[in-house]
Amino acid sequence: MHLRISSNDGVPIYQQIVNQVKYLVACGRLAPGEEVPPIRVLAERLLVNPNTVARAYLELEREGIVLKRHGSGTYISDAGSPLARKERLKILAERADALLTEAHHLDIGLDDLIDLLKQRQKHLNQAKHE
Amino acid sequence: MHLRISSNDGVPIYQQIVNQVKYLVACGRLAPGEEVPPIRVLAERLLVNPNTVARAYLELEREGIVLKRHGSGTYISDAGSPLARKERLKILAERADALLTEAHHLDIGLDDLIDLLKQRQKHLNQAKHE
DNA sequence: TATAGTGTATTAGTAGAATAGTACACAGCT
């Protein structure tokens, strides 16, 4: 499992770990049951304090992505793994509804909203490649 | 201009002011050119330090919502409705970014996300007419 | 020009998040 940490990105280190693990799980590059690097090992690899990794794993456990076994290790949760596409869409549906409601509230139509999304996507991609 | 502040909401006071003024402008309840309460007056009314209101106004000025005249007062920017629309889109941009990020984490592409939005929109409309 | 009302600037205090240091507790194995 290879992660990339940007030290001065504004984004907290533990959050970067959480995000990247989430992503790896979502696209199936981390399989259910698979063991994740021990806290100290990952900490040493990322040149970070073990507590920081521990916090990331704690957050991932809260969200059901991983399962920790005290004294044994940390493993990708069976339930939290490459969720069926249907399930993923279900999760997004809530957020989508919130966005649509907000847009309606601001008198912004669906087409304009879609244009906005395309534009922001482009923007986010540019930001990523800098 | 009536604002409601929740002291222990996690949301910073200045941000609450910004959001509510933005909203009032977006729905036309604050017209271009209209004067906004002086910093000290609003501060006293909200039981808050003048600097906190000043910061909110500063943010609003940065975003082009209001225009400050040193020694005179603070006024809703008279750029008119096109700007208001711009501001509304700006508000939505934050939410859009959050949605796009979440989608990325779930490995859902932009096109699928847009399809989802269309579908949810339809669903919401149906719900409304029942 | 005097004065009252406005925004501005500088500094300081407070709280919380993020990270680190260190010692502890559990599991698995020999």
Added chain:
DNA sequence: AGCTGTGTACTATTCTACTAATACACTATA
């Protein structure tokens, strides 16, 4: 039991966002 590797708990430090206190500068108007 003892050892090694794992997660955990507690504390301290650092940094930043937020808010506040206070003095300053500009504008309008009598």
